[in-house]
Amino acid sequence: MSSLALDLTEEQALIRDTAREVARAEFAPRALKADETGTFPTENVRKMAELGLLGIPVPQEYGGAGAGVLAFALAMEEIASVCASTALTLAAHTSLGTMPIIDFGSEEQKRKYVPRLAAGEILGSYGLTEPGAGSDAGGTQTKARREGEGYVVDGAKCFCTNASYAGTTIVTAKTDLTAQGSRGISAFILEKGMPGFTVGKKEDKLGMRASDTVQLRFEGVKVPAGQLLGKENEGFHYFMKTLDSGRIGIGALALGIAQGALDKATAYAKQRKAFGKPISQLQAVANMIADMVVDVEASRHLIYQAARLKEEGRPYGREASIGKLFASEAAMRVTDKAIQILGGYGYMQEYEVERYYRDAKLCEIGEGTSEIQRIVIARETLGRTGS
Ligand SMILES: Cc1cc2nc3c(=O)[nH]c(=O)nc-3n(C[C@H](O)[C@H](O)[C@H](O)COP(=O)(O)OP(=O)(O)OC[C@H]3O[C@@H](n4cnc5c(N)ncnc54)[C@H](O)[C@@H]3O)c2cc1C
Known part of the structure; x- marks a missing residue:
């Protein structure tokens, strides 16, 4: 055992042990086949939800364990040691699909989405990368123009983890076309099924083959103002x-x-x-x-x-x-x-x-x-x- 394991709190050790047990008993036997067939680990996600692993760092008032980022890292480590695709699904759901709402969302957004995400009722995802903007994410071409009380989003994203299965996807879009570089970008919470929001081709990959990686398209997606995450133009x-x-x-x-x-x-x-x-x-x-x-x-x-x-x-x-x-x-x-x-x-x-x-x-x-x-x-x- 690593000497670092000795410094864990009781709660951290419990979360690590819970993740270890389910990973070894249930995820490990399914990992080889899931990789071979590129099958999304639905059963593993359901099990993580049941054990409270989909809301580890989420504050308790929003339905999570409130156990912090180290406990989350410990669970990630255990799950990745047997099935990295499942761990990547958990990472995208937690760090990218849930935490931005906690960190930057309004109270209303937190109450509306976070308890459902933490319970695993819905899966979260995050679309930042575009075909022409990866490391240079400030080069976002997806646009959101104001119309009436809300916005209309047009554009595309790529390599979005979990998005075929996600209830919510946080996406970035340029809201101020006159702003230079990384300025003038905003973030929005899109819900599955919004008209004009479609999930495209599932990528066939070198590794993480059971995780879901897809393209997204936005064609005149009408997004109510209440879906803006935080302040306009602060998305970067x-x-x-x-x-x-x-x-x-x-x-x-x-x-x-x-x-x-x-x-x-x-x-x-x-x-x-x-x-x-x-x-x-x-x-x-x-x-x-x-x-x-x-x-x-x-x-x-x-x-x-x-x-x-x-x-x-x-x-x-x-x-x-x-x-x-x-x-x-x-x-x-x-x-x-x-x-x-x-x-x-x-x-x-x-x-x-x-x-x-x-x-x-x-x-x-x-x-x-x-x-x-x-x-x-x-x-x-x-x-x-x-x-
Ligand atoms: C399986 C998978 C899952 C993913 N999931 C998500 C997700 O859920 N959401 C999401 O938004 N994105 C996701 N991504 C996208 C990922 O974050 C990007 O692929 C990554 O940021 C790199 O961007 P790029 O692919 O456009 O490469 P590029 O940015 O085009 O980079 C190409 C090469 O150029 C190098 N490079 C670029 N800029 C510089 C620089 N300034 N200095 C030195 N070298 C540089 C890079 O390091 C790289 O070697 C995922 C990707 C994969 C493969």
């Missing part, structure tokens, strides 16, 4: 804050994938024999295991530290970026070594570590690529001008 600021926090979740996702791959490689190395003894007794293999442990433990320290800073109300954006960057790249190294330790079997679907390797890659891309994390970290260290 909101999603930057949302991503800061979301990166703790993606870091925990990477950490869980790495831990899962390490566990599988360790178990295999102890039972696989070559040259008359278990391969774990070969120094080259033992060294790989040692390097994997160091990567996993270092990731865990960084992610927990960022989560703790956030819970203490201290600045945490830099630490979240550091944790996400390190854990994502560490997950690639660890899953690569896991395949190597399993040899030819590691290359086979049935032994699962090849899935961990494919799933890990997403962590270097989603919620800000590794290149963007380096920009954030350098900027925090050197200042905006670098001088």
